[in-house]
Amino acid sequence: MAVPKIVGIETEYGVALRGAPEPNPVVASSLLINGYVEQRRVGWDFEDESPGRDARGFARDGSQPPEVETHLVNAVLTNGARYYVDHAHPEYSTPECSDPLEATLFDKAGERILARSMDAARRLLPQGQEIVVYKNNSDGKGNSYGCHENYLVDRNVPFAMLVRNLIPWFVTRQIFTGSGKIGSENGADPCEYQITQRADFFEEEVGLETTLKRPIVNTRDEPHADPQKYRRLHVIVGDANMCEVATFLKIGTTAIVLAMIEDGFIDKDLSISTPVAAIRAVSHDPTLRATVDVAALGRCTSIELQWEFLRLARKYADETGLEAPCGNDEIGKMVLDRWENVLTALETYPMTLDGQLDWVTKLNLVKAYVDRDGLKWSDPKLELLSVQYHDVRPGRSLYEKLVRAGKVERLLDEDAVIAAMADPPDSTRAYFRGTCLARWADSVVAANWDSLVLDVGTDPLRRIPMMEPTRGSKEHVAKLFAEVSTPRQLVERLTAS
Amino acid sequence: MPEREQKKKQPPGKREEEVVEEAPATSERGEKLKEDIDDLLDEIDSVLEDNAEEFVRSYVQKGGE
Numbered sequence: 380m381a382v383p384k385i386v387g388i389e390t391e392y393g394v395a396l397r398g399a400p401e402p403n404p405v406v407a408s409s410l411l412i413n414g415y416v417e418q419r420r421v422g423w424d425f426e427d428e429s430p431g432r433d434a435r436g437f438a439r440d441g442s443q444p445p446e447v448e449t450h451l452v453n454a455v456l457t458n459g460a461r462y463y464v465d466h467a468h469p470e471y472s473t474p475e476c477s478d479p480l481e482a483t484l485f486d487k488a489g490e491r492i493l494a495r496s497m498d499a500a501r502r503l504l505p506q507g508q509e510i511v512v513y514k515n516n517s518d519g520k521g522n523s524y525g526c527h528e529n530y531l532v533d534r535n536v537p538f539a540m541l542v543r544n545l546i547p548w549f550v551t552r553q554i555f556t557g558s559g560k561i562g563s564e565n566g567a568d569p570c571e572y573q574i575t576q577r578a579d580f581f582e583e584e585v586g587l588e589t590t591l592k593r594p595i596v597n598t599r600d601e602p603h604a605d606p607q608k609y610r611r612l613h614v615i616v617g618d619a620n621m622c623e624v625a626t627f628l629k630i631g632t633t634a635i636v637l638a639m640i641e642d643g644f645i646d647k648d649l650s651i652s653t654p655v656a657a658i659r660a661v662s663h664d665p666t667l668r669a670t671v672d673v674a675a676l677g678r679c680t681s682i683e684l685q686w687e688f689l690r691l692a693r694k695y696a697d698e699t700g701l702e703a704p705c706g707n708d709e710i711g712k713m714v715l716d717r718w719e720n721v722l723t724a725l726e727t728y729p730m731t732l733d734g735q736l737d738w739v740t741k742l743n744l745v746k747a748y749v750d751r752d753g754l755k756w757s758d759p760k761l762e763l764l765s766v767q768y769h770d771v772r773p774g775r776s777l778y779e780k781l782v783r784a785g786k787v788e789r790l791l792d793e794d795a796v797i798a799a800m801a802d803p804p805d806s807t808r809a810y811f812r813g814t815c816l817a818r819w820a821d822s823v824v825a826a827n828w829d830s831l832v833l834d835v836g837t838d839p840l841r842r843i844p845m846m847e848p849t850r851g852s853k854e855h856v857a858k859l860f861a862e863v864s865t866p867r868q869l870v871e872r873l874t875a876s
Numbered sequence: 877m878p879e880r881e882q883k884k885k886q887p888p889g890k891r892e893e894e895v896v897e898e899a900p901a902t903s904e905r906g907e908k909l910k911e912d913i914d915d916l917l918d919e920i921d922s923v924l925e926d927n928a929e930e931f932v933r934s935y936v937q938k939g940g941e
Contacts, residue, residue, distance in 0.1 A: 760928040763925055
């Protein structure tokens with residue numbers, strides 16, 4: 380039986396420091412985060428984890444106190460997210476979420492956090508300087524930065540089985556996950572416009588790298604959870620999305636496919652030949668006619684292979700339900716219906732997905748300029764449109780302009796997005812982490828995905844392992860939080876049982 | 877749009893048919909749509925960075941991940 384698909388999205392934002400004589404992206408990223416975190420910053424605990432004695436609960440492990448990092452810019456937020464500097468980019472990792480809609484919500488909350496960070500940084504900078512961030516994945520000059528998805532996966536599933544099924548999945552899901560890009564990079568064949576930002580950067584089928592020779596399936600094995608039970612599948616092949624529908628579909632459909640793989644439900648060989656060439660060919664063809672060679676089906680288009688995945692998913696939903704991949708059947712049905720609508724539109728009249736898929740929305744915008752101004756595809760104005768679409772400043776973001784003009788379909792309530800900047804999801808251990816930070820920021824010495832270190836006023840510091848991502852939810856710990864008023868009492872209660 | 881030479885597996889005509897169904901609009905509706913788009917582009921013009929060439933040249937990122 381598939382394990383619950385606890386998911387998270389990590390986004391590296393593009394960053395520009397305008398007006399500075401020698402702009403330094405690391406400094407700019409640090410300013411954003413420091414500016415945002417007004418309360419005492421909580422250091423991220425880099426110490427390698429060893430599993431706690433009771434790997435499924437919150438039992439105290441009583442080990443040595445960890446090294447506390449104070450100089451690195453690394454913040455844990457009260458919504459359970461991590462906000463830090465990574466490779467000269469500001470990076471926001473959502474808290475662990477238990478369904479695709481929740482993941483979409485916390486991903487969007489990240490954009491709002493970055494927007495507020497820019498306002499905060501403006502106050503720290505000299506007159507005439509400004510930091511601007513972009514939620515995209517490439518500078519158009521061969522430099523790429525990622526938007527990674529993470530999914531909880533059963534450790535018992537052989538990795539080779541994941542690889543076999545995931546490669547065709549990742550190659551073909553691009554047709555709805557792509558954010559669109561003018562031209563090509565990194566030695567790929569020239570094109571005017573392509574579906575994804577990232578496809579040009581993938582050079583291997585499977586591997587550990589993330590910064591060069593990027594593989595379609597990444598093998599990083601760092602579960603941030605009980606390693607006997609779980610993997611964390613680290614997906615590096617996707618684009619950062621602005622459209623809520625695109626994020627929701629990307630996460631929801633991938634979670635369902637993973638659940639089907641775990642349950643051995645994919646009953647035919649969907650592996651494709653020459654995946655590295657295929658991922659580019661699919662991305663480079665916005666007419667969606669590019670074909671891939673599928674072992675069990677022969678040559679078919681991405682849409683045709685996607686229909687096969689959807690057919691299996693509908694059958695899986697009927698037989699098993701979608702609680703494991705999507706949190707509940709209602710959201711599961713939302714994913715399936717959206718998926719079907721999108722495939723139908725893609726094979727008939729893709730441009731009707733304006734406002735749902737980023738690559739279509741951006742293409743329509745660019746084409747409108749081409750038509751009005753008679754621009755060539757090489758005109759820098761089109762590249763500007765393509766980048767500024769992802770600008771995170773509400774007043775300058777072209778995506779936000781389209782939202783305000785009613786051109787973009789929203790799935791989220793904006794009040795809920797604002798609340799998610801501060802409040803953690805109810806459904807995972809992020810609730811425990813975020814609540815501890817909100818209540819006792821001064822006592823949280825360090826936090827990590829799978830542990831929290833509290834200073835209860837006496838030595839040693841107390842480490843609370845959180846090896847089970849579904850535990851520590853509101854349902855699980857709300858009563859406990861209501862009954863304690865200090866970190867010391869919390870630790871006493873956790874260790875008493 | 878980049879047109880690549882691909883064998884088309886779709887049943888012939890399906891794509892075209894659907895397009896035809898979607899496309900016709902009364903000229904009045906067409907005018908209104910065009911006005912809407914023009915208004916939107918004007919609005920976008922007002923927030924677009926001033927110098928596209930300079931913007932594109934200076935937007936350089938370090939690789940990440």
